[in-house]
Amino acid sequence: MNEQHIVSAYDRDLEAIQAMIIKMGGLVEAAILDGTKSLVSRDLELAEKVRAGDKVIDDLEEKINEEAARTIALRAPMSKDLRIILSVLKLAGSLERVGDYAKNIAKRTSVLAELRPITGSDATLKRMGRDVQAMLKDTLDAFVARDAELAEDVINRDQDIDQMYNALFREFLTHMMEDPRNITACMHLHFIAKNIERMGDLVTNMAEQVVYVATGSMPEENRPKGDKTSYVTHDEGA
Amino acid sequence: MNEQHIVSAYDRDLEAIQAMIIKMGGLVEAAILDGTKSLVSRDLELAEKVRAGDKVIDDLEEKINEEAARTIALRAPMSKDLRIILSVLKLAGSLERVGDYAKNIAKRTSVLAELRPITGSDATLKRMGRDVQAMLKDTLDAFVARDAELAEDVINRDQDIDQMYNALFREFLTHMMEDPRNITACMHLHFIAKNIERMGDLVTNMAEQVVYVATGSMPEENRPKGDKTSYVTHDEGA
Structure with a gap:
């Protein structure tokens, strides 16, 4: 009876924390879409909204950290439950950083509005943003459903982001x-492309964490990871 | 008597984890110095050493995560002790990312060796690397000594890194x-400069975490944070 009571109190706490993660994730998804949209449409008002919204995301992370620490101290969860809570802390940390990148993209809107337009890159940047947002959405769904397969799928999709980034890098050089x-x-557009590529890496890390939560072990390190696409030296004859 | 026993077992665990953090920090410090050195001297062998060494850093983070989870599960630490362990997890995560940046810098050595040299930037890049390494060293010392003042000092020094980055950005444009x-x-050198600037941000985050461990609250958000230096539009008349 008493144990039953402890278990459900813990479950309630965990569910509350998960709800906060989902809420935070939704805000970060919106920030990714709005950040790239503000940039592509040179929409200064939307960019300002993204910048201001980052504060809310940061505060949510702080709250998740506190709730997680409180739950650990109060419920002293063992093994699997503890693993989930520690993973939640990591997920929240990654989300906060993805939100930061989205904010940084939005911040460049005003700079780009003053500069001559570069043809062709907007569509790719927008698509990269949309794809990363979809990856994040699936990662959070996979977390809630403890769905390792869906998380693995996200991990594989990061290659497309990297390829788009690589194509843009060459285009900018040209x-x-x-x-x-x-x-x-x-230079500014390249920064933005790189930021989206980094968001993809962070979401991939999150998906790996979800695989860990679902299965108890990290996925095999077989994906082509991180900063490896841009080592082209290009034809230097201008 | 029994409580005494529990306390010292916990202290022993915490000390073991702290020792791992210090070891990990030492490796990351070396990676920063060697990464920038390999780049500046176009030393492919040293670059390869940094790349290979990153695996050891990643493994140490994994081990710290496991030890921290084990200690929480076993000792069920309350309030302040729990705060320290959760901070240790954050510090390890940040260290891992700083190590990643150092690796990425080293990885560009081979690319840069094929390209025409750019005069003037090497000295600044080297100095930036040295300064970030010193910031990291002080952060770890501040962590061990629970020295909030030293950590605050690190936080203030990040401005110098940002200023050096900003100067380089303009230089590269020119x-x-x-x-x-x-x-x-x-383009590649700019990436490297940006990576070092980001390492400075991460070390600053770590220093803030150390202030939190030492005082129980985060420092005031008064520093000029993150990606704000490079919004120059520059004179476009080439």
């Missing part, structure tokens, strides 16, 4: 070499 | 506009 007046805009 | 053959090398 634009810069063709006309030096493109250089500043391309 | 080089690229002067001669399109500089573009590819400058």
